[in-house]
Amino acid sequence: STEQTLMTDIMPSVSAMKHAKKHFESWAKGERRKPTFPLGLIGAKAEVIYQPKGVVGVIAPWNFPVGMVMVPMAGILAAGNRAMVKPSEYTERVADLFAEAVPKYFAEEEMAVFTGGVEAATAFSKLAFDHMIFTGATSVGRHIMRAAADNLVPVTLELGGKSPTIIGRSADKAKAGQRVALGKMMNAGQICLAPDYLMVAKDQEAEMIEGVKAGVANLYPTLLANDDYTSVVNGRNYDRLQGYLADAREKGAELIEVNPANEDFASSNGNKMPLTIVRNVNDSMKVMQEEIFGPILPVMTYSSMDEAIDYVNAHDRPLGLYYFGSDNAEADRVLSRTISGGATVNDVIFHNAMEDLPFGGVGPSGMGNYHGQDGFKTFSHMRAVYRQPGLDVAGLAGFKPPYGKATAKTLAKELRK
Incomplete structure (x- = not known):
């Protein structure tokens, strides 16, 4: 586009x-x-x-x-x-x-x-x-x-790396869904800071998925002939992403294709892909092992925010981390107990747009x-640069041999608790 x-x-x-x-x-x-x-x-x-x-x-x-x-x-x-x-x-x-x-x-x-x-x-x-x-x-x-x-x-x-997007229970799911959809569909997910996977409370998973689907439909009512939505860069990366989906399906995941106009991608003879939401994922799947860099969105569920935080901390430190919710105390808890290159609260990617904020990774996501x-x-x-005055500072402080009373006085002062 x-x-x-x-x-x-x-x-x-x-x-x-x-x-x-x-x-x-x-x-x-x-x-x-x-x-x-x-x-x-x-x-x-x-x-x-x-x-x-x-x-x-x-x-x-x-x-x-x-x-x-x-x-x-x-x-x-x-x-x-x-x-x-x-x-x-x-x-x-x-x-x-x-x-x-x-x-x-x-x-x-x-x-x-x-x-x-x-x-x-x-x-x-x-x-x-x-x-x-x-x-x-x-x-x-x-x-x-x-x-x-x-x-x-x-x-x-x-x-880059696998940037988690944590959806708090207090989040507006429709608003969060549209913002996640925007970040994930931009450049067809081929962004180092794209939300790599969602973490949502188990009893709110269906609502959040619907929020993402609605967000995609609002932003991209059609995909194949829509110049606003780009293609996967080449056939090699297209095949890589299709391999991730096949691997997830074989290992028990549910694939939800978000295709608002029900277009025929299989016959398109190109590298465009619709967003695919992947449910019931686990760490044995390639979508949870590799940076996705494409329009695939795994969804994990948690029973408590501590569980979500522990999962993030058990994996490589990501380039970005995103939290959605109106609970400021919870947001602060997520930020203080996790480490990432940068973070955005109630949106994705946008900390990178702040010219006066440092941008970079930590650990495997960069340095x-x-x-x-x-x-x-x-x-x-x-x-x-140190500029020494004209006085013999070393001599006055007792730093020159032969050492004597001035030396003892300086050491006694500097070494005491």
Whole structure:
């Protein structure tokens, strides 16, 4: 969809650049820090100076092929770095467009684009960058980190994972259903932050499923010929998703196809898929083991919120976590007792749209973050600077041999409880 591309790929790029352009001078001023007592009393000064790291390597994914280059680029350029970019080989025309457009606006030593397939990406990841940012699958992220380790390159990894969506008993199921449907159907679920699975109270499962189905019908009354709804990226990923569904069915799950106009997808000869809700899931199924990255929504049930929290905590820490409900105490309990890269309450994905909030994962869902000032700091070297006064501070404190009374006095003061 042209509109969805503009909203989710182009607009975030422009917003990130505008935000950085407005604020980068104040970010770059550095910070005064307080010298250890009593050095500040006799003229010592401490500060942090932000310096460019140097050359930053950017490896971008196919699902948002413009934004996943340009949003981190806002922080990279604001911090004064140069950049080398490897777009995804799955979006060849976007990659070629970057290779054509970037030299018109940047000198090669400022920003350079490298196209190509797996071999090019592998060689790119082995370069001795001053920092590298990779967005993509956790499995590939492990290879990126290994390659970076050979040159001790610091990395920012945005990897995704299985982002849970917890529906509290107090949630408005119709409203939650529509918001979950929007987040799950956007880009056909091919978003690292898409709600990966639902957790709902057992006695409210049917109501919540109906809420999601109604949300899909309102947003996408038709699917096959509807330009607002996109396709799975290619046949390989289509087959992967169909394999997840077949595996779940074989292991006892109930599949609910959400197809508002009852269209014939089997005869469509394409890679579009309707949303499939999967009930009665368990951890033996691939839909509960792998990041789905497509229009499949497993539903788990819980008897108590503690049970839901325990399930989330027993699995890899996700990139996003979503809670729906009007019970603020319960929301705070979910947030305080779980760990995720970010979280949104009473919606999905939207914490990523906040330019002044850090965006990134934790554990298997990634490391490091960017966006706004946090991105500026990620791509900057925080250089500590101490300015010594003219006095012989070391001598006055007894830090110089031969050690004596001044030394004993300083040690006695600093080592007491």
